[in-house]
Amino acid sequence: MLTLSARKLEGNLDGLGRRVFRVTERANIPRATRNKHALLHRDELQCPDGFGLHIHLAGKPDGPRNIFLPPAFEYLSDGDIVVVDEGDKAIRTLYRRSCRSNSLLVTERCNHHCIMCSQPPRDVDDSYIVRDLLEAIPLMAQDTPSIGITGGEPTLLGDDFVKLLRSLKNNLPATAVHVLSNGRNFRNLPLCHAISKIGHGDLIFGIPIYSAEPDRHNYVVQAENAWSETIEGIINLKRFGIGVEIRLVMHKDTIAGMEDLAEFIRRNLTMVDHVAFMGLERMGFAATNWKYLFVNPRDYAATLGRAVRILDHAKIRTSIYNTPLCMLPDDLHSFAEQSISDWKNDFPEECAECSLKPRCAGCFSSTVEALKGLVRPKRTQPRQPMRKKTLDRTASAFVSEQAEIIFSSGLECIADVACGDGRNLTPFLGGKPKVHCYDINVAAISDFKSTHPEIELLCHEVDLLDSDFELPQAAFSLVILVHFYEQNLFRKVIGSIKPGGILLLETIDSHGANYLQLPRKGEVQAMLRPGFEILETRTGDIQETDRQTVKVCARKALAAA
C-alpha cells in the first residue's frame, strides 16, 4: 500500500504557505513554467533556480524551498501532483500520472455514518481541500483516462462541488468522471440543473442502495429518510440524463437481501447505467466491525449469482468488484472486474502460481490476511490427466490395500467424490454396485463407462466446494474421497455414508504451498470420533505448519438400538 501523505517533515518551507505543485524530474523545463513545478531529486543535489519547490529523496541540502521525503515516496514521478503545507511541514500526493484511475477526496464531512465505511466521516472544516483541487486540476495530464471523486459526501460542498465538476470538464474534457455520492441532495432540482448545464460528456454517479427494504438500508447508513431520498435523487439524475451506477457492498447485513434488491432495481430503476456488487474492504468502520460484517464470499456466491442474473436477463449492465475469481463460480467470471486501486491491491502468497491471477481482482491490502486461507489458486495443470494414456489404470496403493480388508461384495451403492477418471473404483466392482461419481469435470470418467459397461454409473458434474452442493444422507455403503479435501465437503461425505458403511479418505501428498489444501492436525480424527470405528489410519505432519496428510479407512457405527 502506497504512502500518500506525511507530516512534520524536514526541510525549509519558509514563506511557502500552502501550495500545489506538479512534480517533474526534468531540471531543464522552460523557466516560465518552473514556478508551478516541484523538481524531484533522486540523488542530484544541485538545485536549478526558478522551481517552486525541490523534493529530495536523498541528501538534505541547505536553502529555501527544500523538502526531504522518506523512501516511501520513491514512487513519485513526472506528472504527479502534490500539495505542500508550510505550517504542518506536510505533503500529500493528490494525483499520480501513472495511476489508471485517480481518486480525489473532496471532503471528509458526511451526512451518513455507514457501519462499514472505509473513510469514517469527520465533521471538520476542510474547505481547503477544494481549493487544493481547483489548483491541481489544471495541472493534471490531458490524457488522464478517468478521475474518481470521493468523500465523505461530495454534494455537501454545494456550489464548490459544481465548481469542481466544471473545472474537470474545462481542463480535462476527455477524462471520465466517476463520483461516489449517496445521491440524497439530488432531490434539489437546482443542483441537478446546475450539473446538467455543465454538459459533461462522461459523468456518472456511483450511488449505494443496500436493500430493497428502506429500514435496512437506513440502518446500514445510520441515517433516517436515506432510502427514500436517495431514490428520489436517482430519479432526478436520470431525468436530466446524467449517468447513475448503483453500488452494493456485500456483507452480513446486505447479503440476505441481494436478490430482492436486484429485483427492485430491475423493476423500478431499469434506466440506471450500471450495477456493481462490491467485496468488503477492511478499513475504517469495516475494520472495527470486521468480525460481525465479514462473510466468506464463497458462502454467498450462489445468491450473488442469482442477483446478477436477474439484472443481466433484464439487460442491465452488471459487475462484481473486489472479489477474487476463485471465490466465484465460473459462470460469474465474466462479470468480475479488476477493480481495486493499484496502490492498495494485493494477493495472498499462495496466489503466485494461480493461472487466473492476471485477470483476478485479488484482495485489498487490508483483506489479504482474512482471505489467505480461503483462496483456491488454480493449478496450471489439470489435477487428473484429461486424456487417458492407457485403459488400465489402477487404484492408489492405500485404496488397493484397504480393498482387501473390506468385504466388497456387500456394496450395493457406492460413491467416489472427486472421482477424476474413476481409477479408485476398480477394486470395488465385483458385486456390481450402483456407482455415483461426483467431480467438477465428468469428461475424464467417460472411459470408465466403456471399460465397465456392466456397471450402472451415475455422473454428477458439480462444484464440490459450492456451499449449495449436497450429498444424499446415509445413502452409500462406501464413499471414496481421494486427493481432494475440504472440511465442509468432508462433513457432507461423512453424512452420506450408511450406518455400517465404509469411508476411504486419502489426502494429497504434500509439496510446495499445497499444504493449505490439507486438513489441520487432528481435524479429520475429531470429525470421525463420534460415530466411526477407525480401521486403519496413517498421517504425516507437515513441518512448520499445522497441517497433515491423512489416509484413513473407517466404518460408520450401526444405528444405536
Add this chain to the structure above:
Amino acid sequence: MNALLPQLNRAFKPVEEFGTEGRYSLLPFNFSPADSQTRDWYVVANLCGDYAVITRTDLERLVDGRLDPNEDTYRLLRRKQILYDNLTRCTPTLLSAKYRTRAQQLANFTGLFMFVVTLRCNHVCPYCQVSRVSEDRDAFDMTEEMASRAVEFTFKTPSPSVKIEFQGGETMLNFPLIQFIVERAKEENRKWNKNLQFVIATNLSVATGEILDYCAEEDILISTSLDGPADLHNSNRPKRGNNSYELTIEGITRAREKIGFHRVGALMTTTERSLGRVRDIVDTYVEHGFHSIFLRPLSPFGDAVKTRAFDKYDAQKWIEFYKEGVEYILEINRGGYPLTEAYSSIILTKILTNQATRFVNLQSPAGIGIAGIIFNYDGDVYASDEGRMAAERGDKTFRLGNVIANSYEEIMLSDNLLNPLVASLPEAAPMCSECAFLPYCGADPDYHHATQRDFLGHKAFSGFCTKNTEVFRYLIGKIEAGGEDAEIMRAWLR
C-alpha cells in the same frame, strides 16, 4: 441473543431503531383471484403491474389498515408498491416514472404496416377467409400506384421503428411488387433514417433462388407457416398434391441456406385439429432446429362465427393445449435445448417489466390502427388484419378508407377507427378497469365484434377474457414457484 456471535460496535444504532412509524397508506391497486376455482389467494397489482400474491384475509386486513409492519406480508406489499409509509415517501414518484415508461409506446404510434400484395394463392386453407383465388387472376394484385401511396402513408408515423410486413394470398406470387415497395421504402427512409425492417409472410412454395438472393441482399426476414407434423400441417393446408409439409420444410431449408438460419421464422395456426397434438407440434419445431415457437391462440374467425357458448368452451380447450405445450417446452429446456415460447415471452415481458412489446393484439388502447395497420390489395385501408378478413366475409366495420382516395388524416381520424378504440378501452370498462391483470392485458375489438357484435364485449361471456386470465394466472404461478422453470422463463424476457 447468543453472546458468542460477533456484534456490531455499540456506537452504531441497531436496525430496530430505523423501523417505520406503523401507519401506512394504500396506493391504487386492483385485485383478482389467483385461481379460477378457489378464492383463498388473490393477485394484487398496482397500476404499473407490480404484483403480489396474498391471502384473502391479508387482503382485507390490508384495506382495513390492520397490517403489522413487522409482518413479511407488510414488507412484501411495501416493496411491491401496494402500500407506502413514512420510510417510502418516494413511491408515488416512482410509480409516476414507471407509468410514464409504460405509456411511452403509445407516443411512438403506428409501427407495423402490412401490405397485402396479392390475394392469389396456390393453397386452399380451410380457415383462411381471403385467398379463394387460383394462381391465374391478376385482378387481385395491388398496383404500383397504391403501393406508392401506402409507402408515403407509412412514413408519416412518428415511430422511430417501422416494420413492413408483406401478406397475401401467397406473397411471392407478386414478387415484383415486393421489390418495388422495398425500393420505395428505402428511398423514403433516407429522409427519416428510421429503423426499417421487412418481413415476408409466405408458404415458401414458390421461393426461387433469385427471390431468396434478393431477400439476403436486402436483409428481409421470412415468416412461414409450420403447423406441426406432416399429417397435421397437410390437413390444415390442403394443396394439389398434398405435399404442403414437404414443400414447407424444403423451403425453410433453402431459405436458411440463402438468408441465414435465424432470419427464417415459423408460426403455427392453431386449429381444432391442433388441440391435443401440442407435443407433436413442439417436437416438429425442435426437429427442424427452431429455437422459438409461438403457441398462438385459436382464432374465433373462421368458417362460421362462433356463438357465445362455443367461444368460452374453445378458450378452455386452448388453455389446456397451451399449458401442456409450455410444460413440455420447459422440459425440453431443462434437457439443454433452448426453446422460447413466444406468447409466454410477450406476456412475461408485460408482467415482469415496463417495456413495450409491440404485440398489436394485446395493447391498451387497442392496437388497431395506432400500432398496426393494413393496406389491402385493392388500396383499402383496414385497422387490422382481422378487420380486412372480416371485410372478405362482407363485414366492412373496420375499413378506414382507401389509400388513394383518402388522406392520412381522413383515414386515421375516421369513425371506424376512433369508435372501436374508445369503446373497447379496458381502463374505462366494467370488470376490466377493476382487474388486477389490467396492466398486462389489452383490448380486442375485432374479437368481440366477431363474437358479440360489440367492440367492448361483456367479459363475463368472453373467451378472450377467460383465456387471458388463465394465462396470467398460470405464468404468475410459475414465477412465484421459483426454481429452474422460473429461471428458464426469465431468460425468455425480451
Add this chain to the structure above:
Amino acid sequence: MVRITLQEKLYSRETVEMSLYRIAGKCSGEIRSTPEGWEVELHPLDKGPTDEECAHAFRTELVDQSLREQIGAKTEHVKTLILSNAFSKTTLIPQDECASTPT
C-alpha cells in the same frame, strides 16, 4: 330463481350492479329498491348453475366489490397525483422547486 335482500347502507347500488354484471355468465339478475333494502332476484341461465351456486357466486362478488369500493375511495387522491405527474413535464410530488424543465 332466488331472492336476496341487502341493506342499502351496507351496499351501494353500483356495488350491487357490478356484482350482477360479473356473474352474468352464470345467471341474470334484477335489482329493486324496497323499504327493506335492495331486493335482488337471480335467475340461473339454462343448463347453468343451481340456485345455491348463483346465490353463493353473487355474495362472493358482493364482498369483493365492496372491498373495491373502499380501495377506490382511499386511493382516489394519490391516483390522481400519480397519473397527473406521469404526464407532466415537472418532477416530484408534491412540487418542484425550479422553473427549468427536464426531459
